[in-house]
Amino acid sequence: MLSHLKSRSMTITLLFLAAIMAAYASTVSAADSPVAAPVAAPQVVARVNGVPIYNSDLAPSVEKRIAQYRQLGSKANTDELRKRFQLKELDGLIARELLVQAGASLDSKDIEQRIEKRLAGSSAGKDGQKSRSEEQLAATKAKLRRNILIDDYLESRGLLNPKIDDQELRRFYDKNRQSFHEPKTVKASHILVMIPKNATPEQEKEAWSKAEKILAELKQGQDFTQLAKQNSDCSSKANGGDLGFIKQGFMPKEFDDAAFKLKPGEISGIVKTGYGLHIIRVSEVRPEGVRSFDEVKTFIAGYMRTDYQREKVEELVRELKKSARIEVLIN
Structure with missing residues (x-):
């Protein structure tokens, strides 16, 4: 069924985003006081070529996965779930850091202008900047910078917006024609x-x-x-x-x-x-009948593009890992 393929496409996209494009936690500053209380150093959970990954980045994505699991009706022990998801989510953060570093090696020249452009076009644009602290704005810009570096690297490998040949689209349609049956x-x-x-x-x-x-x-x-x-x-x-x-x-x-x-x-x-x-x-x-190729061509292209991109990015990450120094500091 077409709905099944749409569901599968959405699942692939969600997994891809969770594993490769995990979100970042906001930075938190110490409270001002005449005598500041000692602040514990942030916990480092991994290093990628010497660059630390902090638990403050990992913990929110783990808790989000646990919440999603709970919504599906799981009654498993929270500590067991946390242990199950920790390494998987950390692997996603490591993959993202590898892609960021690969993008940085390209030495793009217009990153600052592109950060400002994306910032202006987002909900944290000029009006939003007025109500945000300097630290919040810096964190937003850091996140945008990392996104741009990943985009640059994927584009350099032809994976940002991969094109799928019409013949491949037609072959997929012919092979899965019954999936496009409509009552x-x-x-x-x-x-x-x-x-x-x-x-x-x-x-x-x-x-x-x-x-x-x-x-x-x-x-x-x-x-x-x-x-x-x-x-x-x-x-x-x-x-x-x-x-x-x-x-x-x-x-x-x-x-x-x-x-x-x-x-x-x-x-x-x-x-x-x-x-x-x-x-x-x-x-x-x-x-009742099978939807024509022209009717579903755009959907097939999106589905195949997502699937192709996921597979190729996973291949790239495996290659990047071979030459990287990766230390995992939790088990």
């Missing part, structure tokens, strides 16, 4: 008149009267979109009742039974569901 869908809009829960006979009668009045107005040629905006009890009223393309099972059975019998341009009678009373219009029908 019949209809582009539907509706006007909903809600019936309150535990409605009295009078309330239900009032809802039916309102729906019948709207249906009569539609039969007289009034505009469906405008009537939906004026009368519908569904949030889709803001878009004239438009629900987009839906497949069977997305809406209640009674709704589906009516909508999937309509031809483009037709309007249903009043359809009762557990939500209330619907008047449905179908504007387009897409029959």
Whole structure:
């Protein structure tokens, strides 16, 4: 299914980001006081060619992974999870540091200008800078510098925006054609008149009267979109009742039974569901079938680009590790 490939593509992207592009913790300054309390030296968890990686960088990414694991329902001991994720997350930070150092070796000349440009275009731009301390701004710039160095190195290896040949895209499509199978869908809009829960006979009668009045107005040629905006009890009223393309099972059975019998341009009678009373219009029908190559080409290119980039970056990191001095100071 196309949704499965999208899910897999997203998973690959998340893993790539977690392993290679981990975020940085902000620097923290000691509080001002006449006699400053002694500050413990930051814990070094690894060194890459003499450059330290601190626990203040590692700990937040480990805790984030633990939180994600908890959301999936894991009841494992927190200390066990922390031990499981520590080395994996540290490996990602080591990989990132290797890529930063490789980018620095290229000796790019316009890094400061590019930092300022990215800063101006971000949420921490000129307005944001006014409310940020010098230390916060310095940390943001340091992070941008590292990102630029990695981008430069990946670009030098043809991996920043790798191009996938059209023939490769076509081969992927032909090999996975059934993954692009789509069921019949209809582009539907509706006007909903809600019936309150535990409605009295009078309330239900009032809802039916309102729906019948709207249906009569539609039969007289009034505009469906405008009537939906004026009368519908569904949030889709803001878009004239438009629900987009839906497949069977997305809406209640009674709704589906009516909508999937309509031809483009037709309007249903009043359809009762557990939500209330619907008047449905179908504007387009897409029959069941396999989506064409042109329809999915952009998606395939993005999917293959991400997969290709992940594999090649992992290869680069393995090569960089061979000539690097890496000390891991935790176990």
